Amino acid sequence: MSLSANTKTTQQCSHTRRLGFITALVIGLTALHLLYGARSIPIGTLAQALFHYNPHDFDHRVLISLRLPRVLAMLLAGSCLxxxxxxxxxxxxxxxSDPHLLGLNAGASLAVVLVTAFPIAPLFSMVRPLVASVGAALLFSLVLVIASAGKKGLQPLKLIFCGIAFSALAGAITSTILILDEDTLDQLRFWLIGDGAGANLHTVLISLPFAGAGLVLSLLIMPQLSAMSLGDAMAKGLGASVQKIRFMSLLAAALLTGSAVSAVGPIGFIGLISAALWRGIHSRPSAYSLALVAITGAAILMAADMAAISLFAPKELPTGALTGLVGAPVFLWIFVRRMR
Known part of the structure; x- marks a missing residue:
């Protein structure tokens, strides 16, 4: 019992250190993102803008109207993805598996472009996260159906190839609509490349309820997902409904992806990189591993956005381009390891 207690205490200390480190990193990156850019702002001005906002002060307006919404959008999108x-x-x-590779990003983007080009609701801005979530869920469902066909059923490589194929198809349809509708192209030009420059506080606030619903659902099913990591037979023996939990998990992923895409556009590989950085989080899913991955995703996207702003200043790169440059090699590395 003593050895078991010591092992548990050691694990808890390790968990606390990991979470503490990555949380401190996110806080540091957030402060740097707010203070430094085309115009550097003193930290005292940041405190004044947050607690005693003066709309006539130029630095206050830059912080509250431009930088803060962008930072909040990156934190939200990074953690959700x-x-x-x-x-x-x-x-x-x-x-x-990653929302970008399996078609969720492409489905969310196509749905938003379709409803923007052919408006069916006057309050579209209020339901854009829902539209994006539905698009992500529908295209991913199609990917799952096609990848499950055949005698061998659903296999990892089939799933990835189907996801890439349907993402390309959705991207082609999206491009066709944008070419034929210049107004939609002008409206969504920066959003479609995955960038935080166009983020605003309204979009972030509209996305929050859907992101919150996805997070709550994720936490509710985490104990059952932990049982499923032992195998379907073991999970059923422990009383878990495998099909129901899979459906709820995919629903949560669609809600989270829709919220992220709605806020900053389709940005890829965050989910892949965030989980790949930590050992052992797949074997025993828990609320701790969920929190660790979420904060890591926020840190990665924040760092990528800062790099996009500063690498070729005063010009800015799309944030999604940088995540792709990093994410593609990570994907190939994991793929090669699994094929050995």
Whole structure:
């Protein structure tokens, strides 16, 4: 009993150190993102803007109207995409799973472009996260159906290839609509490349309820997902409804992806990179591993956005381009390891 207690205490200390480190990193990156850019702002001005906002002060307006919404959007999108990727990896037992690779990003983007080009609701801005979530869920469902066809059923490589194929198809349809409708192209030009420059506080606030619903659902099913990591037979023996939990997990991933895409556009590989950085989080899913992955995703996207702003200043790169440059090699590394 003493050895078991010591082991448990050691694990808890390790968990606390990990979470403490990555949380401190996110706080530091957030402060740097707010203070430094095309115009550097003193930290005292940041405190004044947050607690005693003066709309006539130029630095206050830059912080509250431009930088703060962008930072909040990156924190939201990074954590949502990381959790969505982690849920997909656990549910499908495939560590190559990512919303970008499996068609969720492409489905969300296509749905938003369709409803923007052919408006069916006057309050579209209020339901854009829901539209994006539905688009992500529908295209991913199609990917699952096609990948499950055949005698061998659902296999990791089939799933990835189907996801890439349907993402390309959705991207082609999206491009066709944008070419034929210049107004939609002008409206969504920066959003479509995955960038925080166009983020605003309204979009972040509208996305929050859907992100919150996805997070709550993720936490509710985490004990059952932990049982499923032992195998379907073991999970059923422990009283878990495997099909129901899979459906709820994929629903949570769709809600989280829709919220992220609605806020900053389709940004890829965050879920893949965030989970790949930590050992052992796939074997025993828990609220701790969910929190660790979420904060890691926020840190990665924040760092990528800062790099996009500063690497070729005063020009800015799309944030999604940088995550792709890092994420593609990580994907190939994991793929090669799994093929050995």
């Amino acid at each position: 990381a959790i969505a990727g982690y849920l997909l990896q656990i549910t499908l037992r495939n560590r190559l």
